[in-house]
Every structure is written in structure tokens, then in C-alpha cells.
Amino acid sequence: MDSIVITGMGAVTPIGVGVPAYWENLLAGVCGIGEIAQIDTADQPIHRAAEVHDFHPKDFMPTRLALDLEPYQQYAYAAAAEAFAQSGLTGSSRVGLVMSTALAGMNAITRTQTRLERGRSADPKLLTRCMGNLAASHFAIEHHITGPSLTVSTACSSGGDAITVAKLLLRSGMADAVVVLAGEAALCPAFLQSLDKIGALSPTGESRPFDVARNGFVAGEGGGALVLETEASAKARGAAILASLLGAANNTDACHPTSPAPDGAGAAACIRLALADAGLAPEQIGYLNAHGTATPKGDIAEACAIRAVFGGLPVTVSSTKGATGHMMGAGGLTEVITCVQAIRTGMLPPNLGLTEQDPECPLHLTGPTAVQQAVDAAISNAMGFGGQNSCIVVGRYQE
Numbered sequence: 001m002d003s004i005v006i007t008g009m010g011a012v013t014p015i016g017v018g019v020p021a022y023w024e025n026l027l028a029g030v031c032g033i034g035e036i037a038q039i040d041t042a043d044q045p046i047h048r049a050a051e052v053h054d055f056h057p058k059d060f061m062p063t064r065l066a067l068d069l070e071p072y073q074q075y076a077y078a079a080a081a082e083a084f085a086q087s088g089l090t091g092s093s094r095v096g097l098v099m100s101t102a103l104a105g106m107n108a109i110t111r112t113q114t115r116l117e118r119g120r121s122a123d124p125k126l127l128t129r130c131m132g133n134l135a136a137s138h139f140a141i142e143h144h145i146t147g148p149s150l151t152v153s154t155a156c157s158s159g160g161d162a163i164t165v166a167k168l169l170l171r172s173g174m175a176d177a178v179v180v181l182a183g184e185a186a187l188c189p190a191f192l193q194s195l196d197k198i199g200a201l202s203p204t205g206e207s208r209p210f211d212v213a214r215n216g217f218v219a220g221e222g223g224g225a226l227v228l229e230t231e232a233s234a235k236a237r238g239a240a241i242l243a244s245l246l247g248a249a250n251n252t253d254a255c256h257p258t259s260p261a262p263d264g265a266g267a268a269a270c271i272r273l274a275l276a277d278a279g280l281a282p283e284q285i286g287y288l289n290a291h292g293t294a295t296p297k298g299d300i301a302e303a304c305a306i307r308a309v310f311g312g313l314p315v316t317v318s319s320t321k322g323a324t325g326h327m328m329g330a331g332g333l334t335e336v337i338t339c340v341q342a343i344r345t346g347m348l349p350p351n352l353g354l355t356e357q358d359p360e361c362p363l364h365l366t367g368p369t370a371v372q373q374a375v376d377a378a379i380s381n382a383m384g385f386g387g388q389n390s391c392i393v394v395g396r397y398q399e
Contacts, residue, residue, distance in 0.1 A: 002230045002231055002232050003230070003231045003244055003245075004167055004170055004171075004228055004229070004230060004231070004244065004245040005228070005229060005230075005231050005234050005241045005242075005243070005244050005245065005397060006226055006227065006228060006241070006242045006243045006244070006245060006340060006394070007086070007087040007088070007089070007177075007227045007228075007229055007234050007239045007240065007241055007242060008082075008083035008084060008085070008086040008087030008089070008179075008225070008226065008227030008242075009082070009083050009086065009225065009226055009227075009242065009337050009340065010078070010079035010080055010081065010082030010083035010084075010086070010181075010223070010224065010225035010226075011079055011082070011222070011223070011224050011225075011333075011334050011337055012052055012055060012075040012078050012079050012183075012222045012223040012224070012330075013032065013052065013220075013222040013224075013324050013327070013334055014032025014033070014050035014051055014052055014053070014220055014221070014222060014323075014324050014325060014327075015030045015031070015032040015323055015324055016030075017052070017054060017055050017078070018082060019082065019337060019341070022334065022337070023337075023338075023341050023345075025323075026320060026323055026324075026338065026349045027347055027349055027350075027370040028370075029323070029350050029352060029368060029369060029370070030323060031322065031323055031352055032050040032051070032053075032220070032323060032324055032325065033048055033049065033050045033205060033206070033207060033218050033220075033325055034048060034049075034050075034051070035047060035048055036048060036049045036051065036187060037051060038051060038187060039187060039188065039189065044189055044192060044193065045192070045193065045196045045203070046192045046193075046195075046196055046201055046203075046205070046219075047205060048202075048204075048205025048206075048218060049187050049192075049205070049218060049219045049220065049221075049325060050207075050218055050219070050220035050221070050324055050325025050326075050327070051187065051220075051221060052071075052075065052185075052221055052222050055074075055075070055078070057069070057074040057077075057078065059078075060074075060077060060078035060081045060082075061074070061077055061078070061081065061138075061142070062142070065077070065138055065142070068125060068128070068129075068138075069129070069134075069135065069138065070105055070107060070108055070129045070130070070185065071107070071183075071185035071221070072101060072103070072104070072105070072107075072135070072183040072184050072185035072186070072221070072223070073129070073134060073135035073138070073183055074183070074223075075183040075184070075185060075221070075222050075223025075330065076099065076101070076135040076136075076139075076181045076182055076183030076223045076225070076330070077135050077138060077139055077181070077183075077223075078223060079181060079182070079183070079223035079224050079225035079330075079333075080135075080139050080179055080181040080223075080225040081139075082225065083179065083181075083225040083226060083227045084139075084143065084179060084225075084227060086227070086240075087177075087227035087229075087239060088237060088239055088240075089177055089179075089227060089229075089237075089239075090143075090144075091140070091143040091144035091145040091146070092144070092145070092146065092147070093146045093147050094147055094175055094176040094177065094233075095145045095146075095147045095175060095176070095177045095178070095179065096145070096147035096148040096149060096150075096166070096169050096174065096175035096177070096178040096179070097136040097139065097140055097145060097147070097148075097149040097150070097178065097179050097180075097181065098136075098149075098150050098151070098152060098162045098163075098165045098166045098169070098178055098179075098180045098181075099132060099133055099135055099136035099149075099150070099151040099152070099162070099181055099182070100151075100152050100153070100158040100159045100161070100162035100180065100181070100182035100183075100329045100330070100332065100333065101132045101135075101151070101153060101158060101182060101183055101184060101328075101329050101330075102153060102154075102155050102156060102158045102184060102328040102329040102384070103184055103186040103191070103328060103329075104130055104131065104132035104153065105129050105130025105131065105132075106130075106186040106188060106190070106191055107185065107186055107187075107188045108123070108126060108129040108130040109126075109130050110188050110189075110190045110191075111188075112126050132151045132153055133149070133151040135181065135183055136149050136151065136179075136181060137149070139179070139181065145179070147174070147175045147178075148169055148174050148175055150165055150169075152165055152329075153329070154250075154329075154384055154386065154388045154390075155328075155329075155384025155385040155386050155388050156291070156293075156326070156328050156329065156331070156332070156382060156383065156384035156385065156388070157250070157329075157332060157382040157383060157384040157388040157389060157390035158182065158328070158329030158332060158382075158384070159180075159182045159224060159329045159330060159331060159332020159333040159334075159335075159336070159382060159390075160248075160250070160332040160336070160380065160381075160382040160390030160391070160392050161250050161332070161382075161388070161390050162180050162182060162329075162332070162333070163180055163226065163228070163245070163248055163332070163333070163336065163390075163392050164248040164249070164250050164390065164392075166178035166180045166226075166228050167228065167245060167248050170228060170229070170230055176229055176230055176232075176233040177227060177228065177229035177230075177233055177234075178227070178228050178229070179225065179226075179227055180225060180226045180227075180228060180333065181223070181224070181225040181333075182223060182224045182225070182329050182330040182332065182333045183222075183223040183329075183330055184220075184221050184222065184223070184327055184328040184329055184330045184331075185221040185222075186219075186221070186328075187219060187221060191219070192219065195219070198258065199216065200216055200217060200258075200295060201216045201217060201218070201219065202214075202215050202216035202217060202218050202294065203215060203216065205218055206218070206353060207293075207294045207321050207322045207325060207326075207352070207353050208294050208322065208353030208354065208355070209290065209292035209293065209294045209299060209318075209319035209321055209322055209351060209353060209354065210290075210292060210294075210299050210303065210319065210351065210354060210357060210358055210361040210363065210365055211294070211353055211354050211355055211356060211357065211358060212356045212357065212358045212359075213355070213356065214294040214295070214296060214299060214353075214358070215294075215296070216294065216295055216296075217293040217294050217295055217321065217325070217326045218294075218321070218325040218326060219325055219326055220321070220324050220325025220326050220327040220328070220331070221325075221327060221330070222324065222327045222330045222331075222334065223330050223333075224327075224330045224331070224332070224333025224334040224336075224337060225333060226333060226336065226337070228245055241397045242340055242344065242397070243340045243343055243344065243394050243395065243396065243397055244394065244395045244396070244397045244398070245392070245393075245394055246277075246278035246279070246280065246377065246393040246394060246395045247274040247275060247276070247277035247278025247279075247280070247391075247392070247393035248274060248277060248390075248391070248392050248393070249270050249271075249273035249274035249277055249389075249390070249391045250270065250388070250389065250390050250391075251266055251269055251270045251273065251389050252266065252386070252387045252388060252389065253265075253266035253267075253387030253388075253389065254266070254387055255387050256387065257385065257386060257387070258385050259297060259298075260297065260298055260301040260302070260383055260387070261301060261387070262297065262300075262301055262304075263301070263304050264300075264301040264302055264303070264304035264305030264306075264308065265305070265308075266305075266387060266389050267301065267302055267305035267381065267383055267389045267391075268304070268305040268306075268308040268309050269389075270305075270381075270389035270390065270391045271305060271306070271309045271379065271381070271391045272309060273391070274379065274391035274392065274393050275309075275393065277393070278377070278393040278395070280377060280393065280395075282309055282310045282311075282313055282315070283313055284376070284377055285310070285315050285377050285378065285379055285393075286315065286316065286373065286374070286375035286376060286377060286378060287315070287316050287317075287318075287339065287342050287343075287348050287373070287375045287378040287379070288306065288310075288315050288316070288317045288378065288379045288380075288381065289317075289318065289319070289320065289335045289336075289338050289339050289342075289378065289379070289380045289381065290302055290306070290317050290318065290319045290363075290381055291319070291381045291382050291383045292318075292319025292320075292321055292351075293319075293321055293326055294319070294321065294322070294353065298383070299358070299361055300358070300360050300361060301383075302381065302383065303358075303360065303361035303362065303363055305381075306363060306381075307362065307363070314364050315364060316348055316364050316365075316366060316371065316373060317351075317363045317364055317365050317366070318348060318349055318350060318351040318365060318366040319351055320334070320335055320338055320349055322350075322351060322352030322353035322354070323349070323350075323352050331382070332380070332382040332390060332392075335380045335382070336380045336392050336394060338380070339378035339379070339380050339392075339394050340378075340394055342375050342378055343375050343376065343377070343378055343394065343395065343396050346372060346373060346374045346375065347370050347371070347372055347373075348366055348370060348371040348372075348373050348375070349366065349370055350366050350367060350368050350369050350370050350371075351365050351366045351367065351368075352368065354367060354368065375396075376395060376396045377393060377394070377395040377396070378393070378394055378395070379391060379392070379393050380392045380394070
């Protein structure tokens with residue numbers, strides 16, 4: 001069976017636009033969390049988030065698109081443009097797309113409702129601004145990609161699940177290469193208030209994964225993209241191969257609509273499925289990028305899952321959400337990029353916000369600074385509302 005490889009990566013994040021800037025700032029311990037600038041939070045319960053800065057959409061797309069697309073679509077498109085250029089692909093009927101977004105055009109919908117309440121009419125482009133598949137559609141049009149195009153929306157595991165769907169397309173022979181892209185930008189009052197009311201967000205605006213004082217996650221925004229293709233396709237093009245996609249899995253807790261299974265049983269099963277798909281044993285994993293949202297229950301559940309699979313094995317773990325906030329569906333892709341970069345550079349990112357590790361999360365965590373460690377295979381976990389679990393395994397490319 002032909003293996004699947006990664007030939008392109010793209011990122012738009014609160015700590016940097018472009019994979020080089022993202023990675024450099026991640027290793028340097030830069031935190032992208034700050035006071036929210038895009039909306040007035042004077043009357044809101046939440047005042048801090050991880051926003052994207054210094055992003056200029058016209059650098060990545062035609063002016064007409066920059067004016068037509070919502071920020072979440074711009075982020076996905078820009079990340080895909082970076083990944084597509086790096087891969088050297090050209091569009092064809094053998095190239096597909098899988099778009100990932102958890103929240104799609106929530107901002108456009110709430111903004112339109114406000115317009116209607118004020119006696120104004122709806123934007124004629126409302127549908128194209130709020131439909132989750134349209135970023136991929138615009139990218140396909142611009143790059144003449146006519147293969148299969150699918151959209152995945154499985155809450156915060158959307159990014160990882162989009163990779164799994166892309167893998168299935170490649171395995172089925174429906175495509176030789178797939179651009180996986182993701183975008184999120186929903187820092188609107190309705191979204192923030194809703195999460196605040198269920199106690200999911202940090203009231204202090206601090207993301208402290210696995211810390212004893214963690215008190216919820218910090219909302220983030222951004223985009224991510226990967227180009228996946230069969231090894232045969234990449235080699236035939238003479239493409240530079242960045243890493244291998246070794247395994248992918250998805251399952252469901254079937255426990256609660258918003259809380260994970262307390263014992264992490266579903267997430268543990270998902271990790272085992274991904275390892276089996278990769279043909280690897282737990283001891284062959286050198287780094288694990290945890291979902292690690294810094295919620296009181298979620299971190300414990302994930303720690304239970306990791307311990308259930310790895311036991312006392314010294315797999316190094318960190319969560320990047322202390323730096324980027326929770327980028328929802330987009331985070332599933334940028335966190336896989338983190339794993340690829342860890343393999344390529346031998347550097348593991350810090351676990352920002354960790355001051356005193358929770359004894360109920362007995363993991364081998366990185367601290368406030370990056371760690372130098374050679375890694376041949378790494379895992380990225382993602383868990384979402386609805387009991388969604390995703391696990392992606394990437395490894396060093398070997399012919």
C-alpha cells in the first residue's frame with residue numbers, strides 16, 4: 001500500500017503568520033493572548049483572547065476575494081496558499097480539498113441579525129460568507145482544483161478529522177493529493193457569552209494547560225493547512241517530502257454533549273486506533289501534542305487517556321494552547337504542523353502557563369522553555385464537543 005506523505009504546510013496563528021514565524025515564536029515562548037481588540041468588551045464577561053495580528057489578506061489572495069471573504073475564510077485560504085506553494089502542486093481533477101471549521105460564519109450570522117434588528121437589510125453575500133465550504137470553493141476556483149471537495153465540522157476535532165477524511169480519499173484512489181485547510185474566527189459576543197455561561201472559558205484570560213490553577217480555555221482564531229499526497233505522486237513530481245502521515249483515527253465518547261468521558265476512555269481508544277493504523281507501539285512515540293485546553297475536567301480526562309496508553313513511558317507532552325489559545329478546528333492542523341516541525345528540527349515546544357503541574361495530570365510535560373529532543377514519530381490529539389476524538393500520527397519520512 002502506497003504511503004501518505006506531507007509536502008506542504010501553512011499557518012495563520014495568533015503568534016505568527018506563516019509556518020516559519022509560527023514555529024520560531026512558539027519555540028521562543030511568545031504568547032498570543034491579549035486584550036480583545038476587534039470587538040468592544042466593556043459589557044462582556046470575557047476580555048481576553050488570542051487574535052491574529054499583522055495579517056494582510058491581499059498578500060495571499062486577489063483583492064476581490066479579500067473583500068468578499070470572512071476572516072475565518074481568509075485564514076484558511078492564506079494557510080492553504082502557503083502549503084500549496086510549498087508543495088509545488090498544480091490543480092487538476094486528481095487533487096482534492098477537505099475544509100475544516102467548527103464555527104464557520106458565526107460572526108456573519110450574528111452581524112446580520114444585528115443589521116435586521118436595526119431595520120437594515122441582509123448582506124446579499126451572507127450565505128457565501130457563512131457557509132463552511134466556501135473557502136475551499138474559492139481556493140479550488142483560483143487554482144483549478146476539480147477533484148473531490150468535502151467539509152468537516154466536528155467541533156474542536158475538526159482539523160484532525162479533516163486529515164482523516166483526506167487520508168480516506170487518498171487510500172480510496174479518489175485523489176492523488178489533497179489540500180486540507182481550516183479556518184476559525186468567531187470572537188463575537190454571542191460565542192464568548194455562550195462559552196462563559198457553561199464555564200468553559202478562563203475568566204482571567206489565562207491559558208494554563210495541566211496546571212493546578214487552570215480555570216478554562218482562552219478562545220483563539222487562525223488557520224492551518226497541509227498538503228497530503230501519496231508517496232508515488234510526490235516522488236513522480238520530485239516534491240520535497242516533509243514528513244509521513246503514519247496513522248489517523250476518529251471515534252466518539254458517547255458520554256456527554258459537552259464534557260469528555262471523565263476517565264478518558266474514548267480518547268485512549270482513539271490513540272490506540274491511530275497507533276494500530278500507524279503500525280507503531282507506544283514506546284515508538286517521542287512527542288505528543290496534547291489537546292490540553294486548560295479546562296479543569298478536560299485536562300484530567302486527557303491525562304487519563306495518555307496514561308492509559310503510555311503508562312510510565314517517558315513520552316514528552318505539551319499543549320500549544322498556552323501560546324495560541326484554542327483555535328478550534330484550525331488548531332487541529334497547526335498542532336499537527338507542530339508535530340512535523342518537532343520531528344524535523346528536534347525541538348519540542350514549551351507548555352506555556354505551567355507553573356505548578358496538577359498531580360492529577362501525571363505527564364512528562366515540557367516546562368516554560370523549549371526542549372531539544374530527537375523525535376522520529378509524534379502524535380497530535382484533538383477532542384471536541386459531542387464527544388469527538390481525533391488522533392493523528394506523523395513520522396520522519398523514510399523511503
